[in-house]
Amino acid sequence: MSAIIVLLSGLAAMACGYIFYSRFIAQYIFKLDPDFKTPAHTQEDGVDFVPTNRFILWGHHFTSVAGAAPIVGPAVAVIWGWGPAFAWVVFGTIFFAGVHDAGAIWASVRNKGRSIGAVTGDVIGERARNLFMVIIFLVLLMVNAVFAVVISNLLVANPSAVVPVWGAIIVALIIGQLIYRRKINLLAVSIIGVVALYALIGIGPNVPVELPETVAGLPQNSQWIVLLFLYAAIASLLPVWVLLQPRDYINGLQLFIGLGLVYAAILISNPTIVAPAFNTAVPEGTPSLLPLLFVTIACGAISGFHGLVSSGTTSKQINKETDVRFVGYFGAIGEGSLALAAILATTAGFATLGEWRELYSEFGExxxxxxxxxxxxxxxxxxxxxxxxxxxxxxxxxxxxxxxxMDTGIRLQRYIMQEWGTIYNIPALKSVPVATVVAVGACLALAFGAGGADGTGGMLIWPLFGTTNQLLAGLTLLVVTVIVVRLARPMWYTLLPLSFLLVMTLFALLVQLVDFYQQGNWFLLFLDIVILVAAVMVLLECVSALRKHFRERAAT
Incomplete structure (x- = not known):
């Protein structure tokens, strides 16, 4: 199969989804109002609530939700063949991710910029909110702890990437000043930022940087993990316009240039996809495609983490409510295009089928x-x-x-700590510095408490990330559906994707439950049961809220 055909058909389908389907959702389901005063204006504080140009905010949102997940998920899932991965990425982006991301932003904007967990308390009830917040905390803990491991391993394996990676922070700080202090034209600033980033990439191979073999008993990867969390803690305390926004915006631009290079290379060289469309000779021990495909590929099709970013940082920066469509839905399109590139790179970037099978010799490779x-x-x-x-x-x-x-994840975890401080009246947790220390401390405790000097403790609970993350996405769509029903608008456009997602995710949780039991992994078995019970209870609370609403509507 020609990679060009797969590329063009995938991009064309997602473009149609944005042009037609997202417009329908924005106008008839969410009914986005350009005159509605968003929390960025009503609660503006110059730190978290900041009215933001939609292009800059799109860059923040897109790069925050993307991470390594839309690369990792598809790159693992192609073991079942490129066909199922391609279908789930394309249709998941159009009918699941776009609606989910935009819906979470909209729900938060209409509820004072609060997180989807806090919104659940008003829409459904306190018990559902408390259970939902536990799931949210676990997802953030997994993301922050594991992404630190992923980044540290990449920096150790590729010393040439160190200068451009850390240099990008300096570029972002300068960009933030040029945009907000100097009021320089956005196009000019964008060009400056992109040129600086790619100059650093050119310098990188000539100036490789490696940390000492050990420092205080910590190997190289652990040293990077500590530095990453120290940086993330500082970044989470800064106003969003100083570092978070410009860093994400410039990264968004460089991603599209990077994607452009990958796509242009495919169009020029027309590589053949050597992997099978449906792999009937999967390695021994590979789990069933159904339901694992739908939790292996999360970001790039639909991901609960997106709902946390959408309702955590993005909703606080929406300038006009109509920007929700561009920032949320088109952000999902951007991530879908990255997942598509990952599928093509991992199936057409090898010379022979034998070479591909050698790499994909077992599930998880x-x-x-x-x-x-x-x-x-x-x-x-x-x-x-x-x-x-x-x-x-x-x-x-x-x-x-x-x-x-990671930047956004630590900030979100700080928000959760502060919301818990408000909900349970714990004054210390309402403090930004204290909430940040607790958030980072929890991640480090998992990384080094469970992982020892290697700092890889996050990998201990990572097998549950896919199911927990997708469960969160389903529950977020559930909350959005309840809001839509209460506003007497059509619910099928959120109800159908959430129903499919919840069925697949609960199915996957039960499959994992059996696997953990057979492996004798009692810790993950216990966590699986906790997550499963919490999800079922939130689901029952939502059903109860909907039944009550329909009874009240029938009575009137």
Whole structure:
């Protein structure tokens, strides 16, 4: 199969989804109002609530939700064949992710910019809110702890990426000042930022940076983990316009340039997809495609983490409510296009089927390494760039996205701590510095408490991330559906995707429950049961709220 056919058909379908389907959802389901005063204006504080240009906010939202997940998920899931992965990414983006992301922003904007967990308390009830917040906390804990491991491993394996990765922070700080202090034209600032980023990528291979073998008993990867959390803590305390927004915006631009290079290389070299469309010879031990495909590929099709970003940071920066469509739905389109690139890089970036099968010798193989290896081969062949530059380019792309997700993830975890402080009247947790210390402390406790000196404790609970994350997405759509029903608007456009997602996710949780029991993994078995029970209870609370609403409507 020609990679060009798959590429063009995927992009065309997603473009149609944005042009037609998102317009319908915005006008007839959410009924976005350009005159509605958003929390960015009514609660403006210059730190978290800041009215933001929709293009800059799109960059923040897109890069925050993307991370490494839309690369890792598809790069693992192609073991079942590129066909199922392609179908889920394309249709998931159009009918699931776009509606979910825009819906979470809209629900938060209409509820004073509060997180989807806090909104649940008003829409459904306190018990549902408390259970929902536990699931949210677990997802954030997993994301922050594991992405730190992913980034640290990439920096250790690719020293040439260190200068551009950390240099991007300095570029972002300068960009923020140029936009907000100097009021320089956005196009000029964008050009400056992109040129600076790619200059750093060119310098990277010539100035590789490696940390000492050990420091205070910590190996290189653990040193990077500590530095990453220290940076993320500081970044989460800064006003969003100083670092978070400009960093995400510039990263968004460089991603599209990177994607453009990958796509252009595919159009020029027309590589053949060597992997089968449906892999009937999966390695022994590979789980069933159904339901695992739908939790293996989360970001890039639909992801509960998106709802946390949408209702956590993005909703606080929406200038006009009508920007929700562009920022939320088109942000999902951007991530879908990245997942599509990951599918092509990991199936068309290898010379032979045998070479591909050698890499995908067992379930869980592939991931970021397969994306970098396959994508670099395509870029080098199609554009004439050296293999070293291509590898550095794609590594930096992956690391910068994982880094921006960590930035946002720590800030979100701080918001959750503060919301808990308000809900349970704990004055200390309402404090920004205290909430930040608690948030980072929880991540470090998991990383080093469970993982020892390697700091890889997050990997201990990572097997539950896919199901927990997708469960969160289903529950977010459930809350949005309740809001839509209460406003007497058609509910099927949110109800159908949430029903499919909840069925698949609960099915996957039950499959994992059996696996953990057979493995004797009692810790994950216990966590699986806790998450399963919490999800069922939230679901029952939502059903109860809907039944009550319909009874009240019938009585009137």
């Amino acid at each position: 592939g991931g970021v390494d397969a994306f970098v290896e396959g994508g670099a081969a395509i870029v080098a062949t199609g554009t004439g760039l050296s293999e070293a530059i291509a590898v550095t380019l794609l590594t930096v792309m992956a690391v910068l996205f994982a880094g921006t997700t």
